[in-house]
Amino acid sequence: MPEISETGLSKDEIETPALLIDLDALERNINKMADYFSKVEASLRPHAKTHKTPIIAHKQIKVGAIGVCCQKLSEAEVMVASGIDDVLITNEVVNPSKIKRLVSLSKHGRIIVAVDDLEIAKATSETAVKTGVKQDVVIEVNVGLNRCGVEPGKPTVEFAKKLLKLKGLNLVGLLGYEGSFFNISDFEERKKAANARNKLLIETRDLLEDAGITVEIVSAGATGTYNITGEYPGITEIEAGSYVFMDTTYTRLAGLDFEYALTLLTTVISRPALERAVVDAGLKEVTKEFGMPQVKDVEGATLQSLSEEHGTLRLEKTVDLKIGDKIELIPSHCCTTVNLHDKYYCLRDGVVEAVWNIAARGKIR
Amino acid sequence: MPEISETGLSKDEIETPALLIDLDALERNINKMADYFSKVEASLRPHAKTHKTPIIAHKQIKVGAIGVCCQKLSEAEVMVASGIDDVLITNEVVNPSKIKRLVSLSKHGRIIVAVDDLEIAKATSETAVKTGVKQDVVIEVNVGLNRCGVEPGKPTVEFAKKLLKLKGLNLVGLLGYEGSFFNISDFEERKKAANARNKLLIETRDLLEDAGITVEIVSAGATGTYNITGEYPGITEIEAGSYVFMDTTYTRLAGLDFEYALTLLTTVISRPALERAVVDAGLKEVTKEFGMPQVKDVEGATLQSLSEEHGTLRLEKTVDLKIGDKIELIPSHCCTTVNLHDKYYCLRDGVVEAVWNIAARGKIR
Numbered sequence: 079m080p081e082i083s084e085t086g087l088s089k090d091e092i093e094t095p096a097l098l099i100d101l102d103a104l105e106r107n108i109n110k111m112a113d114y115f116s117k118v119e120a121s122l123r124p125h126a127k128t129h130k131t132p133i134i135a136h137k138q139i140k141v142g143a144i145g146v147c148c149q150k151l152s153e154a155e156v157m158v159a160s161g162i163d164d165v166l167i168t169n170e171v172v173n174p175s176k177i178k179r180l181v182s183l184s185k186h187g188r189i190i191v192a193v194d195d196l197e198i199a200k201a202t203s204e205t206a207v208k209t210g211v212k213q214d215v216v217i218e219v220n221v222g223l224n225r226c227g228v229e230p231g232k233p234t235v236e237f238a239k240k241l242l243k244l245k246g247l248n249l250v251g252l253l254g255y256e257g258s259f260f261n262i263s264d265f266e267e268r269k270k271a272a273n274a275r276n277k278l279l280i281e282t283r284d285l286l287e288d289a290g291i292t293v294e295i296v297s298a299g300a301t302g303t304y305n306i307t308g309e310y311p312g313i314t315e316i317e318a319g320s321y322v323f324m325d326t327t328y329t330r331l332a333g334l335d336f337e338y339a340l341t342l343l344t345t346v347i348s349r350p351a352l353e354r355a356v357v358d359a360g361l362k363e364v365t366k367e368f369g370m371p372q373v374k375d376v377e378g379a380t381l382q383s384l385s386e387e388h389g390t391l392r393l394e395k396t397v398d399l400k401i402g403d404k405i406e407l408i409p410s411h412c413c414t415t416v417n418l419h420d421k422y423y424c425l426r427d428g429v430v431e432a433v434w435n436i437a438a439r440g441k442i443r
Numbered sequence: 444m445p446e447i448s449e450t451g452l453s454k455d456e457i458e459t460p461a462l463l464i465d466l467d468a469l470e471r472n473i474n475k476m477a478d479y480f481s482k483v484e485a486s487l488r489p490h491a492k493t494h495k496t497p498i499i500a501h502k503q504i505k506v507g508a509i510g511v512c513c514q515k516l517s518e519a520e521v522m523v524a525s526g527i528d529d530v531l532i533t534n535e536v537v538n539p540s541k542i543k544r545l546v547s548l549s550k551h552g553r554i555i556v557a558v559d560d561l562e563i564a565k566a567t568s569e570t571a572v573k574t575g576v577k578q579d580v581v582i583e584v585n586v587g588l589n590r591c592g593v594e595p596g597k598p599t600v601e602f603a604k605k606l607l608k609l610k611g612l613n614l615v616g617l618l619g620y621e622g623s624f625f626n627i628s629d630f631e632e633r634k635k636a637a638n639a640r641n642k643l644l645i646e647t648r649d650l651l652e653d654a655g656i657t658v659e660i661v662s663a664g665a666t667g668t669y670n671i672t673g674e675y676p677g678i679t680e681i682e683a684g685s686y687v688f689m690d691t692t693y694t695r696l697a698g699l700d701f702e703y704a705l706t707l708l709t710t711v712i713s714r715p716a717l718e719r720a721v722v723d724a725g726l727k728e729v730t731k732e733f734g735m736p737q738v739k740d741v742e743g744a745t746l747q748s749l750s751e752e753h754g755t756l757r758l759e760k761t762v763d764l765k766i767g768d769k770i771e772l773i774p775s776h777c778c779t780t781v782n783l784h785d786k787y788y789c790l791r792d793g794v795v796e797a798v799w800n801i802a803a804r805g806k807i808r
Binding site: 091093094095096127149150169170171172173175176194195197198218220224225226227228229345346347348349350354356358359361362363365366367385386387388390401402413414417418419420440442443 | 456458459460461492514515534535536537538540541559560562563583585589590591592593594710711712713714715716719721723724726727728730731732750751752753755766767778779782783784785805807808
């Protein structure tokens with residue numbers, strides 16, 4: 079359907095399944111996080127992997143964010159094409175063809191990329207020299223997540239010294255994602271766990287500075303640790319993404335009082351038994367790796383199972399639901415759920431105010 | 444990138460992550476299933492929810508399939524637009540706006556839809572009359588999956604009698620998906636479980652025929668039961684989908700010797716430790732609700748975890764993998780993995796022979 083006809087629809091008129099944004103809640107989340115970062119030394123560079131949508135990134139920047147993070151080069155290309163000129167790619171870019179795309183993108187904005195390997199750094203430097211740019215890089219440091227990254231301390235210092243010899247690169251700092259710790263609901267426990275890793279990162283920064291290496295950027299943090307890592311001395315920017323939408327996993331964490339701004343609108347397509355209703359959304363529309371999505375505002379209804387295109391609700395006998403009724407589900411993982419959709423239906427006061435294309439959906443390369 | 448430049452690439456030149464089809468394996472799977480159905484009474488109406496791609500549907504039809512199944516009306520619209528004129532929507536369509544789309548689509552082919560509710564049937568009939576078509580319907584019967592569907596036996600007969608009074612509808616039969624039983628690896632056990640449900644469906648058909656109601660179609664079956672339900676007397680067509688690609692879940696089932704035709708090509712982006720490599724694909728590119736995908740052809744490497752955009756491999760010390768190396772993952776669930784992608788890179792003899800758009804990806808409404 080053309081988007082023009084969807085603006086102005088009431089929630090009940092939207093065809094389902096449809097991903098909804100509560101615009102008031104989204105704006106409050108964006109403003110609340112901006113307010114926090116106006117009061118601490120660290121800056122906010124929100125992760126665009128969550129929303130994958132330029133207009134939301136621009137809204138974040140308008141109230142103080144210093145740019146965005148992306149996980150994929152193609153996401154960064156979408157953001158730059160939308161006019162954003164400061165992007166940190168929190169991941170390694172290693173293929174020759176992608177390195178070409180990376181350094182070309184650096185002609186249109188400040189693009190910073192993570193590196194953790196000398197051969198890749200050399201290849202990136204050579205391509206940058208040929209293209210006539212200096213490619214900004216941060217060293218990814220393994221502070222305990224055991225995914226990518228150079229080991230903290232001396233190995234990072236040795237690696238940094240080698241990078242400084244590469245003419246096409248501009249070493250600007252460190253990336254040390256400590257993990258979101260969404261499994262630690264208690265704030266003090268989460269703080270202890272995150273700061274043990276932040277300490278490794280800042281000790282490594284100190285070693286670099288002792289060796290005379292300037293460290294402009296120390297990037298870390300996530301929604302689950304924004305008010306922990308965001309206050310850790312020396313961390314310069316925070317990568318939080320999910321706070322714009324929130325999900326049922328994040329709201330279990332103490333100290334995170336952002337609002338649900340994202341729901342999946344579904345329709346009851348079958349009501350075969352008193353205790354059962356089936357909605358028109360399954361795993362192709364909402365994810366469950368962090369647990370079942372939550373039914374919004376229907377007392378006595380819980381989502382029991384998700385197959386590919388069906389969601390089966392278990393109902394208490396008092397629940398009055400009929401075929402055609404609309405049900406909203408609150409995702410347990412907003413990032414992977416957004417990844418399944420092409421559009422947001424953005425509501426204010428129950429009416430579609432805008433339909434936004436999720437421009438970086440499918441941008442996986 | 445324009446598709447024209449991707450045809451002719453070698454596997455190593457494809458940017459990753461990328462969904463690959465082994466064309467020889469795909470064609471053997473399609474032909475093997477067609478061969479089976481040339482020898483039994485039931486017909487094959489493959490489920491397009493797996494591949495979501497017209498050209499694959501046409502290949503299935505070319506060797507004997509009688510049409511396709513779809514789960515979503517918008518998938519059916521894609522198939523009809525591609526020239527397919529016999530589609531069974533194995534799901535209920537209930538919203539007034541969708542019912543309009545459904546009956547309009549019926550002007551361009553035979554579209555059969557599942558019904559399990561009288562009010563929806565009435566609304567569908569009225570819209571069909573206004574549009575000047577007879578809308579084909581099958582009654583979805585709950586043979587034990589406890590999702591949608593009328594209860595088998597008398598309730599279905601009573602429902603059928605009411606449907607026959609609706610002028611806009613043409614009742615053509617029954618839909619009774621018995622479940623794929625991918626958790627029962629033993630063939631005889633699976634047969635027992637499936638046939639207990641098939642029995643309910645055929646008994647219900649018998650009751651309808653006793654009441655003078657013609658039953659043209661009795662649709663059931665899946666890849667996991669194609670050679671069980673496909674031989675059950677009275678079942679007229681089978682809904683198998685996954686056999687075209689297969690996945691690690693289905694290959695655990697005895698009696699299913701289709702080949703892996705779908706893999707996810709990834710690149711090693713980090714090799715931070717002897718026992719660890721990280722590839723550039725995570726939950727946004729491959730699903731894990733049925734278990735971890737399997738590493739193809741790399742002895743001693745197993746996929747240990749999937750985060751959003753990273754896959755972490757655990758390596759035995761003998762494994763020689765370096766950054767930039769390509770690794771293929773075999774999905775544990777082909778249908779939900781395909782749902783994450785926009786394109787197939789179709790290979791023969793290691794070279795890209797075609798790039799196919801997954802035209803019905805994102806067609807969720």
